[in-house]
Amino acid sequence: MAASHAERNGAAARFRLARRRFLAGGALAMGGAALAGCWKNANLLRSADAHPADYPTVAAVNEMGRLLRARSGGRLALKTYAGGQLGAEKDTLEIAILGGLDFTRVSIAPLSAVAEEAIVPTLPFLFRDARHMRAALDGPPGRKILAALEPHGLIGLCFYDAGARSFYTRGRRIERPEDLKGLKIRVMNSDMFVAMVEALGGDAVPMPYGEVYQGMLQGVVDGAENNWPSYESSRHFEVAPVYSLTRHVMAPEALLMSAKRWRKLSASDQDLIRECAADSVPFMRALWDERSRQAEARLRAAGVEIVAPDPAPFVEAVRPVWDRYLTKPALRALAEEIRDMRAADA
Missing domain, CATH: 3.40.190.170 (Bacterial extracellular solute-binding protein, family 7)
Incomplete structure (x- = not known):
């Protein structure tokens, strides 16, 4: 706290x-x-x-x-x-x-x-x-x-x-949280994103978006996370051709x-x-x-390897992040109100 x-x-x-x-x-x-x-x-x-x-x-x-x-x-x-x-x-x-x-x-x-x-809409795995x-x-x-x-x-x-954000790497498939262990993952300059990647076992590296391509090319970072259109338009897939559909944040x-x-x-x-x-x-x-459909189609056509992991272990791994940031009852109530929305409401 x-x-x-x-x-x-x-x-x-x-x-x-x-x-x-x-x-x-x-x-x-x-x-x-x-x-x-x-x-x-x-x-x-x-x-x-x-x-x-x-x-x-x-x-x-x-x-x-x-x-x-x-x-x-x-x-x-x-x-x-x-x-x-x-x-x-x-x-x-x-x-x-x-x-x-x-x-x-x-x-x-x-x-x-x-x-x-x-901060509530940025929580990992808040939205289904x-x-x-x-x-x-x-x-x-x-x-x-x-x-x-x-x-x-x-x-x-x-x-x-802003779409669903997922991890992409230079070579390793992310199928379980432990697959992130030892990987340097670029994140935006956000304490929440740093905490999330660290909770999943990776090493978070805040880095300006414009430096990510070169950073991955040179091995400064092993991967990053973003949505389909950004992954495609930035051409990050050229140096990080494995896209794991964790969909961990929909901020x-x-x-x-x-x-x-x-x-x-x-x-x-x-x-x-x-x-x-x-x-x-x-x-x-x-x-x-x-735009998302077109980006996904172009990436698949370009030969990007798509991984579809089970989200359950990732959801469990980030529970401490929720506890860390939802220290006030009103914030937790707001997050739970969103999380618990009935299917009919959503």
């Missing part, structure tokens, strides 16, 4: 330090040239996304903008800056909190430093499948997580899919709005934005599902 509190306190301290640096350095200047013209038009909303322009989340936000323009009679519009034009996710998150950006799409993991409820995940995030549990962000300067609008992505900007809107415009954001979700999921 002490370790868990220390990690959370450390994350919160880093977040506060980043905010102070952000303010002291005049960080609203980030992307200033791109945003300067937009400030002149109060009805032109701005959104940022680190993903490239053709990514499903970017397309979904653009669809939200199209709906917003149509349903407001052209009064409200939205412009998306994709491909990290306004900085990495942690940067755009800060800008949005401070009111310098209207919307940002971020992965859920960094939000746990803002609101602890956001995509249907379960979508039902939970569209329903009361998801609304609780989004609502927890508002006191911290963010309005949670909706969740987008979503979130579309957020600056609370400062939100409070300047009329109640009817707030309702309209929520409505358009919600309607962008099925649009995004259709794109995501098709």
